Amino acid sequence: MYYRGAQAAIVVYDITNSDTFARAKTWVKELQRQASPNIVIALSGNKADLASKRMVEYEVSVMLNIVVSCFAV
Secondary structure, three states: OOOOOOOEEEEEEEOOOHHHHHHHHHHHHHHHHHOOOOOEEEEEEEOHHHHHHOOOOHHHHHHHHHHHHHOOO
16 A cells, blocks of 8 residues: 555445454554554445445444544644
8 A cells, every 4th residue: 555645545444344344443553653643544434335234333433433533633
């Protein structure tokens, strides 16, 4: 992933696949550690139309968004 000099990043995961959410958390940590200290990070759940097959609970994703926001500069 190329993010040198990026002002913002959107990390997308598949709500029907919990493995993608785990990888998204890894990417968020990577961005917080390596990217610009002022980077804005957005976390987005994809495939919302498949809510009946959801494997990542909405509340869990909201909590991660709150944590990401708390560490924003």
